[in-house]
Amino acid sequence: MAVVCYEIRKVFLRTGSQIAAAICAIVVILFGVMSVNSIFFVDDQGNHITGIQGARLLAAAKEPWEGPLTAERLALVIETNQKENASPQALSEDITQNNISYGRKQGYSDILLLLSDAFGDFSYFDYYAADRLTVDDADNFYRQRVLSLTEWLYTKADSRFSPAEKEFLIQQFENVRQPLYYAAADGWDQLFYTAPSLITVLAIMCGFLVSGIFSCEKQWKCDAVFFSSFHGRKKACKAKIGAGVAIATIIYWASMLLCSGIILGCMGAGGANTMIQAQFFGSDSFYNITVWQEFLLILFGGYAGCLFFALLAMLVSAKSGSAIFAVTIPFILILLPQFLSNMEIPKLDRLLGILPDQLLSVSLVLGGYNLYDFAGKIVGALPILLVVYPALCLVLLPVIYTIYKKTVVR
Numbered sequence: 001m002a003v004v005c006y007e008i009r010k011v012f013l014r015t016g017s018q019i020a021a022a023i024c025a026i027v028v029i030l031f032g033v034m035s036v037n038s039i040f041f042v043d044d045q046g047n048h049i050t051g052i053q054g055a056r057l058l059a060a061a062k063e064p065w066e067g068p069l070t071a072e073r074l075a076l077v078i079e080t081n082q083k084e085n086a087s088p089q090a091l092s093e094d095i096t097q098n099n100i101s102y103g104r105k106q107g108y109s110d111i112l113l114l115l116s117d118a119f120g121d122f123s124y125f126d127y128y129a130a131d132r133l134t135v136d137d138a139d140n141f142y143r144q145r146v147l148s149l150t151e152w153l154y155t156k157a158d159s160r161f162s163p164a165e166k167e168f169l170i171q172q173f174e175n176v177r178q179p180l181y182y183a184a185a186d187g188w189d190q191l192f193y194t195a196p197s198l199i200t201v202l203a204i205m206c207g208f209l210v211s212g213i214f215s216c217e218k219q220w221k222c223d224a225v226f227f228s229s230f231h232g233r234k235k236a237c238k239a240k241i242g243a244g245v246a247i248a249t250i251i252y253w254a255s256m257l258l259c260s261g262i263i264l265g266c267m268g269a270g271g272a273n274t275m276i277q278a279q280f281f282g283s284d285s286f287y288n289i290t291v292w293q294e295f296l297l298i299l300f301g302g303y304a305g306c307l308f309f310a311l312l313a314m315l316v317s318a319k320s321g322s323a324i325f326a327v328t329i330p331f332i333l334i335l336l337p338q339f340l341s342n343m344e345i346p347k348l349d350r351l352l353g354i355l356p357d358q359l360l361s362v363s364l365v366l367g368g369y370n371l372y373d374f375a376g377k378i379v380g381a382l383p384i385l386l387v388v389y390p391a392l393c394l395v396l397l398p399v400i401y402t403i404y405k406k407t408v409v410r
Helices: 001-015 015-037 049-066 071-085 094-117 137-152 165-174 186-210 223-228 236-268 292-319 324-341 346-353 354-363 383-403
Strands: 040-042 048-050 369-374 376-378
Touching: 001 015, 001 236, 001 383, 015 049, 015 137, 015 186, 015 236, 040 049, 040 094, 040 137, 048 049, 049 186, 049 236, 071 094, 094 137, 094 376, 137 165, 165 236, 165 324, 165 376, 186 236, 186 292, 186 324, 186 354, 236 292, 236 383, 292 324, 292 354, 292 383, 324 346, 369 383
Parallel strands: none
Antiparallel strands: 040 048, 369 376
16 A cells, blocks of 8 residues: 555656646636536526526526426416416517516426427427427327437438337337426536536546556666566556556546535535436436436446546556657547547447447436447447446456566666
8 A cells, every 4th residue: 555655646746747636626616616607597687696596596496396297287387488478578679578587487497498308309409399389288298208209210310220229219218207207406407517528627637647657667767676676567566556546536536526516515406316307408318317326327437437548548658658658549539539420420420339438428428329239139328338448447457567567678
């Protein structure tokens, strides 16, 4: 343990590592503060209130609408929305009057989004679809979710999915618990929106911090002394691996828990036990899980991704003896798939869907439709990611040890 701590201290003695750690802390706090300030509440005068106060006022406005999304509850939302759309404030050409009308909709705004999503075109979101509904449409909400998906699968996405995959998606939509229970979850919404960008930054930072662990002796021209020592090719090698894993682990969990604490502490953690299909950010997901379960998947998926990229940087560092080369390879593997995703190449999406960078954005994976057929068993991308890359992390540990232990001093 003392040797591992020594290796960690060596990493943070470098000015570059200290600057990276400071930047990481600043970025985490900024992400948290910006997420809280992005929420706003419109009062009865049409004024915007942001920050913690705005978040709490918004949660209070939504609280009366919490409960099962039955046909009666949905009909009440549609009727209330129709009356509000006919109000003088909604019909006014004055922006302040429009804001006042919008403010009165805030309590049931999330349910309006769910209605628009279900009754609008599946391939794109029509914000105003709910405004065209009648009270009678409320009875068809759950049926319409499945019908919209089915129509999309057999028209616009017909060539993308096999018959078995189409049936799987339809079955997953039909298996959603009915009626869905709605509760305001703005804190979770902001956290899930922030998580992919934050975790990507953490992965790059972790790769940078561990990139010099195996190359520092060569840079300092003391590798001959290091490998000729009694424990140089055994205990010292293990200590370097342990230090790299410890740095990635501490940086990741400290950052994620701090950012989560800031967002949920300021905005509240209500709605954690609701299904993600009852929240707009997960309304079209075929993964039937709760908001709390999504949070856990994001946390552990992100950790697996950060650890994989950190170990990859350590592997390159051990093999090449170059810290610059070591940090460049993971950086490319994180950003290149995002570039390739914009290219229309047949079946490329399925390959990109199981690359390690997807672990950094689990919330986006949950909203995706990458499916894989294993001997007739259809699964989404997330189970594959959560099995393959933790296993690869375990494989990389002895590989790094073996490579570095056999390093030849020239």
